[in-house]
Amino acid sequence: xxxxxxxxxxxxxxxxxxxxxxxxxxxxxxxxxxxxxxxxxxxxxxxxxxxxxxxxxxxxxxxxxxxxxxxxxxxxxxxxxxxxxxxxxxxxxxxxxxxxxxxxxxxxxxxxxxxxxxxxxxxxxxxxxxxxx
Numbered sequence: 001x002x003x004x005x006x007x008x009x010x011x012x013x014x015x016x017x018x019x020x021x022x023x024x025x026x027x028x029x030x031x032x033x034x035x036x037x038x039x040x041x042x043x044x045x046x047x048x049x050x051x052x053x054x055x056x057x058x059x060x061x062x063x064x065x066x067x068x069x070x071x072x073x074x075x076x077x078x079x080x081x082x083x084x085x086x087x088x089x090x091x092x093x094x095x096x097x098x099x100x101x102x103x104x105x106x107x108x109x110x111x112x113x114x115x116x117x118x119x120x121x122x123x124x125x126x127x128x129x130x131x132x133x
Contacts, residue, residue: 002031003078004130006043006051006058009034013112014057022125024079032129039130055105069097 005021007014018032033040035051035058044051047065049058059071066074070090077087089097 002029003062003075004043004058004060005030005032005075006035006040006060007032008054008057008108009036009040010114010116011108011112012114013108015115016112017057021075021079022128024081024083026080028128029078030075030128037130055102069094069101072101 005018007018009015021030033043035041035044035054041051043060043065044054044058047058047060049065049067054067056067057071057075059066059075061074061078073087073090076083078084
């Protein structure tokens with residue numbers, strides 16, 4: 001089963017992260033869906049996550065749904081990049097990591113802006129985005 005990143009489809013920061021992840025996952029092990037999409041809502045529902053209250057991305061890996069700083073660290077651990085070694089930051093307690101993550105998440109629209117609608121994937125990567133059909 002592929003890993004899945006659920007991201008805020010109208011967030012410029014989130015869209016930028018998705019575009020950054022794609023070339024660092026050359027085996028295409030990671031798929032993507034916007035939290036606002038039917039696919040994203042269905043996956044959140046499967047894991048008991050209320051997508052409308054989320055300020056975090058979700059990373060589903062090996063049938064476990066990670067949120068907050070755990071999601072970000074688990075995501076980079078799966079990539080073919082030296083950043084995968086950032087997983088060592090999991091030794092920092094979550095009560096320290098998550099407030100920083102939430103602070104960035106709460107301010108992401110102010111700092112990075114937002115789109116009026118969900119980002120469209122580049123045609124060459126369309127198979128990486130879960131279909132809502």
